[in-house]
Amino acid sequence: MVDTRFPVSLHIMTGLANHHPDLVNSEQLAKSIQTNPSFIRKIVVSLSAAGLVESVRGKTGGIRLAKKAKDITLDQIYRAVTDTTLLALPKKTPNKTCAIACGIGNVLCQLTREVEDNALKQLSKKTLQDVLNQVMA
Amino acid sequence: MVDTRFPVSLHIMTGLANHHPDLVNSEQLAKSIQTNPSFIRKIVVSLSAAGLVESVRGKTGGIRLAKKAKDITLDQIYRAVTDTTLLALPKKTPNKTCAIACGIGNVLCQLTREVEDNALKQLSKKTLQDVLNQVMA
DNA sequence: AATAATGTATTCGCTATAGATACATTATTA
DNA sequence: TAATAATGTATCTATAGCGAATACATTATT
Numbered sequence: 001m002v003d004t005r006f007p008v009s010l011h012i013m014t015g016l017a018n019h020h021p022d023l024v025n026s027e028q029l030a031k032s033i034q035t036n037p038s039f040i041r042k043i044v045v046s047l048s049a050a051g052l053v054e055s056v057r058g059k060t061g062g063i064r065l066a067k068k069a070k071d072i073t074l075d076q077i078y079r080a081v082t083d084t085t086l087l088a089l090p091k092k093t094p095n096k097t098c099a100i101a102c103g104i105g106n107v108l109c110q111l112t113r114e115v116e117d118n119a120l121k122q123l124s125k126k127t128l129q130d131v132l133n134q135v136m137a
Numbered sequence: 138m139v140d141t142r143f144p145v146s147l148h149i150m151t152g153l154a155n156h157h158p159d160l161v162n163s164e165q166l167a168k169s170i171q172t173n174p175s176f177i178r179k180i181v182v183s184l185s186a187a188g189l190v191e192s193v194r195g196k197t198g199g200i201r202l203a204k205k206a207k208d209i210t211l212d213q214i215y216r217a218v219t220d221t222t223l224l225a226l227p228k229k230t231p232n233k234t235c236a237i238a239c240g241i242g243n244v245l246c247q248l249t250r251e252v253e254d255n256a257l258k259q260l261s262k263k264t265l266q267d268v269l270n271q272v273m274a
Numbered sequence: 275a276a277t278a279a280t281g282t283a284t285t286c287g288c289t290a291t292a293g294a295t296a297c298a299t300t301a302t303t304a
Numbered sequence: 305t306a307a308t309a310a311t312g313t314a315t316c317t318a319t320a321g322c323g324a325a326t327a328c329a330t331t332a333t334t
Binding site for chain 3: 023037038041061
């Protein structure tokens with residue numbers, strides 16, 4: 001299966017932006033995304049740790065943006081919920097009898113970092129407000 | 138599990154570049170990458186369809202680059218073996234009662250395309266020869 | 275005290291991937 | 305011509321990763 005945390009997070013954040021500054025609960029978010037509240041809450045923990053959302057416990061609790069949508073960039077959301085690299089890296093220890101196998105790991109690692117830095121720079125140019133505007137247009 | 142076709146392909150191609158224009162068989166490549174010959178051959182089919190390698194059947198057969206390493210760019214390798222998008226896209230039909238859910242799909246799709254175009258443009262600036270040089274340095 | 279939200283842990287099922295195996299096809303070579 | 309050794313291809317299996325589902329402790333409101 002594919003990791004959907006970033007698209008789901010963007011969906012969550014856009015929903016919150018749309019209702020800002022009201023609280024929205026995980027049940028409502030789950031309905032919109034067609035998933036279960038528990039999964040929403042797990043993702044919200046990451047978004048909260050990154051300072052992007054606030055969650056309020058208790059009977060009238062819920063979730064809201066921690067800052068204005070125009071002050072949240074997409075790379076912040078991406079970083080908050082993604083721990084894998086954009087390009088896959090092999091995890092086997094290289095065959096030590098082969099010069100290529102020994103050297104290719106570092107090359108791939110550096111290449112991945114370059115691609116990822118670039119993608120994040122690109123994502124940093126779009127704000128959550130941009131996304132909301134585009135969705136509502 | 139993670140899709141390792143691109144890193145494995147880069148490894149294969151670098152190995153072939155190093156022995157160019159000699160034939161290398163799938164057994165040798167599998168040893169270097171620590172996988173099985175069948176998996177190598179499956180990937181080689183894709184690389185071959187993209188015109189990046191040639192394979193020769195029969196007793197003295199094997200695999201070699203179809204052109205010089207300096208004329209092969211990394212985006213060509215990536216495209217040859219990758220059919221997924223760089224960022225995940227949700228595949229559920231959106232909740233039609235929610236404006237956000239209805240609009241977010243297109244936004245994500247466009248965003249993914251932008252990020253991917255950019256990454257491929259970046260990969261197109263590096264040649265297989267560059268990778269071989271870096272590995273051997 | 276009852277209610278309703280988040281936080282968190284656990285279990286389950288599904289899917290995608292690579293591993294493993296087998297064998298047909300093809301070309302060399304003895 | 306027969307034996308050999310390579311690719312091409314199909315199939316099955318094991319496993320890892322992900323989200324679904326569930327349960328329940330914790331917390332705050334009413």
